[in-house]
Amino acid sequence: MSARNIVAVIVFCVLAVFFVFTALMIPFGEPMKTQMDDYIIMHTQQETGTNSAVTTIVFDYRGFDTLGEATILFAAVSGVLMLFRRVKK
Amino acid sequence: MIYNIPFIAVVAMIFIGLYTVLFKRNVVKIVIGISIIESGVNLFLITLGYREGGVVPIFTGAPADVAANAPGSMVLPVPQALTLTSIVIGVAVLALMLSLIMHIYKKYGTLDVRKIRRLKE
Amino acid sequence: MSEMSKIVRTLSNITFPFIMVFGLYVIAHGHLTPGGGFQGGAVAASGCAMLLVAYGSGWVIDRIKISRLSAFESLGALGFIGTAFFGLIFGGMFFNNFLVETGILFNVVPRTGFTGSEFNTAGVLTLMNFSVGVKVIAGVFAIVVVMAYASSLKEWKQ
Numbered sequence: 001m002s003a004r005n006i007v008a009v010i011v012f013c014v015l016a017v018f019f020v021f022t023a024l025m026i027p028f029g030e031p032m033k034t035q036m037d038d039y040i041i042m043h044t045q046q047e048t049g050t051n052s053a054v055t056t057i058v059f060d061y062r063g064f065d066t067l068g069e070a071t072i073l074f075a076a077v078s079g080v081l082m083l084f085r086r087v088k089k
Numbered sequence: 090m091i092y093n094i095p096f097i098a099v100v101a102m103i104f105i106g107l108y109t110v111l112f113k114r115n116v117v118k119i120v121i122g123i124s125i126i127e128s129g130v131n132l133f134l135i136t137l138g139y140r141e142g143g144v145v146p147i148f149t150g151a152p153a154d155v156a157a158n159a160p161g162s163m164v165l166p167v168p169q170a171l172t173l174t175s176i177v178i179g180v181a182v183l184a185l186m187l188s189l190i191m192h193i194y195k196k197y198g199t200l201d202v203r204k205i206r207r208l209k210e
Numbered sequence: 211m212s213e214m215s216k217i218v219r220t221l222s223n224i225t226f227p228f229i230m231v232f233g234l235y236v237i238a239h240g241h242l243t244p245g246g247g248f249q250g251g252a253v254a255a256s257g258c259a260m261l262l263v264a265y266g267s268g269w270v271i272d273r274i275k276i277s278r279l280s281a282f283e284s285l286g287a288l289g290f291i292g293t294a295f296f297g298l299i300f301g302g303m304f305f306n307n308f309l310v311e312t313g314i315l316f317n318v319v320p321r322t323g324f325t326g327s328e329f330n331t332a333g334v335l336t337l338m339n340f341s342v343g344v345k346v347i348a349g350v351f352a353i354v355v356v357m358a359y360a361s362s363l364k365e366w367k368q
Contacts, residue, residue: 019103024096034165040167051147053146053147072181075181079188
């Protein structure tokens with residue numbers, strides 16, 4: 001076994017202990033602080049005029065994150081088209 | 090412990106992906122491992138916002154007693170909205186990684202990670 | 211890649227309109243049912259990718275200009291940002307939902323329970339859904355076409 005394999009196995013075991021310990025300690029089904037989500041669910045129909053809470057969060061309450069996501073999609077498409085620019089027919 | 094099954098599934102997915110990234114030689118398999126890690130992280134984000142006995146946070150077609158008791162029996166919507174962004178970011182990164190793999194294969198002629206590191210020109 | 215047999219081509223001709231209609235339905239009803247711009251765009255782009263697999267990438271790239279697909283995608287992005295800037299001009303804040311409060315077009319509040327298809331409802335969200343849907347369809351289809359064509363050549367002329 002080379003040195004790289006031994007270091008990889010040690011990192012693996014240490015991370016395994018941390019992850020499994022965390023997964024057994026989080027309570028499933030009782031989120032801790034829910035004031036922001038309760039406000040959003042109560043005031044969606046009156047303030048925005050939609051029936052769906054998820055879409056208003058994506059486009060209205062947190063529209064700035066969607067702007068960043070559209071920029072990432074644009075950068076990925078332009079990067080792929082730029083990598084294949086020399087391939088002619 | 091039997092009630093934490095989604096979190097145990099998240100840990101299993103992250104470990105399968107991490108094993109593939111660390112111990113495999115083919116470049117395409119490493120990219121598949123990265124995609125598995127991203128799927129595990131998205132699953133973790135969604136299961137953080139589950140409320141016991143809750144329904145979808147959408148008012149179309151909701152039964153009357155759920156709509157009257159409004160934020161008490163609905164699942165939290167904010168983690169679901171942020172997981173959408175994470176999925177799109179995963180698709181963008183995967184497209185760029187696959188394009189770079191095509192260029193590497195045309196130049197070196199092989200898909201073995203240890204040989205790509207050693208060919209110097 | 212080369213084209214597939216006649217049975218595959220005929221069946222993909224038949225099912226392509228249904229997939230596109232379903233994708234546009236998911237985009238258009240983003241404010242009433244689960245869905246929206248990104249999800250519906252992914253469905254419609256996978257319908258277009260099915261046609262690409264059935265007809266071969268050489269056939270498709272002779273008939274579709276990549277520069278026009280790129281222009282479509284930029285149009286979608288401009289529509290999204292332009293709608294946000296109109297919120298700045300009319301309301302006072304970036305991304306303000308100016309069509310719900312004092313609106314001409316989309317300003318009805320929907321009711322709980324079974325809604326038919328009250329399309330006149332959400333303010334700015336319907337315009338933003340269509341812009342993002344067009345952007346995702348054009349972007350994903352451009353990526354798939356270019357990668358399929360470049361992987362079918364024996365050698366790349368520089």
